[in-house]
Amino acid sequence: MAEQINEAYIGSGIVYINGRDVGNCSNVNFAIEQETQTQRNYRGGGGNFASVTTVSAVNLSMELANFSNANLALALRGVVESVAAGSVVDESVVAVAGGLAETSKMIDLSDTANTVTVKDETDTTTYVAGTDYEVTAAGLKILSGGNITDGETLKVSYDNQGTNVLQALIDSGQEVRVVLDGINDATGKPVTVKVHRWKPSPTSGLGLISDSFATFTIEGEVLADETIQAAGKSKFFTRAAAA
Known part of the structure; x- marks a missing residue:
């Protein structure tokens, strides 16, 4: 046996x-998809006389x-494309009051106090982190009650994080x-x-x-x-x- x-x-x-x-x-x-073709039995008793099953996918x-x-x-x-770490100088972004002013690259959050500066369009005013804005990886969160106005164009300088970007x-x-x-x-x-x-x-x-x-x-x-x-x-x- x-x-x-x-x-x-x-x-x-x-x-x-x-x-x-x-x-x-x-x-x-x-998952295997199949198609079956049958030939009906006409010789009495019903059922099929022949069948063929093929794999369709x-x-x-x-x-x-x-x-x-x-x-x-x-x-x-x-x-997927690679973006090298580096520095961005005077990138123009548009402020959204109470919302996000997004930057084109991901901000390196390791030392934002020394690497991120935010100025008005004419370079006459430098805004203050924690009062006028908060830094996130995606950009600047504009704080209500600060000195940045809705729709204002800002100049942002920052160190960007090295990333790989999926398109x-x-x-x-x-x-x-x-x-x-x-x-x-x-x-x-x-x-x-x-x-x-x-x-x-x-x-x-x-x-x-x-x-x-x-x-x-x-x-x-x-x-x-x-x-x-x-x-x-x-x-x-x-x-x-x-x-």
């Missing part, structure tokens, strides 16, 4: 996209907890290779899954404020890799499990 093998599965692991570790990933799922989704701009670029078909929804989408370097926690054995070509679609939603750890989902289609021509080899993905 052949030995019965029962391999229970609880999956975990590290997901790599084009070799890059995407961070904590709570779900990775394949192979989809892959993953839920990510790492809100890096590199991950968000995949989810939002974006491009969302400007790319047509890219194809990537996905590798799961995983473990079956039920058996302790390693498992790997390799997806040859995956084209993510823009995410349907992205939460920015929450009272718990946020995640976002990336979905996309697994495309056939026509460079794989060997007989018996999948053009879509492979799964290897330790014996």
Whole structure:
């Protein structure tokens, strides 16, 4: 009698996209869509005489907890650009009474007392932090009761933080290779899954404020890799499990 093998599965692991570790990933799922054509049985008794089922699409989704701009670029078909740390001199911003006068770059908050100055348009008045405005990463919060008037043009000098900036929804989408370097926690054995070509679609939603750890989902289609021509080899993905 052949030995019965029962391999229970609880999956975990590290997901790599084009070799890059995407961070904590709570779900990775394949969804295979199928189409079935049937030929009705006309010889009596009902039912079908023949049927053919074909795969119409192979989809892959993953839920990510790492809100890096590199991950968000995949989810939002974006491009990430780097902005070097530096100094901005006399940037013109428009005051909004009780609101935010935003700067073009992110302000470095490490030493604003010595690096941020705010003047009027004619350079005759230097405004006072804590009285006329407060500094935030996004710009200046104009304080009610201060000397800055609504709609006034200000000259702001500051040190800007080095940042990477996501420009969302400007790319047509890219194809990537996905590798799961995983473990079956039920058996302790390693498992790997390799997806040859995956084209993510823009995410349907992205939460920015929450009272718990946020995640976002990336979905996309697994495309056939026509460079794989060997007989018996999948053009879509492979799964290897330790014996």
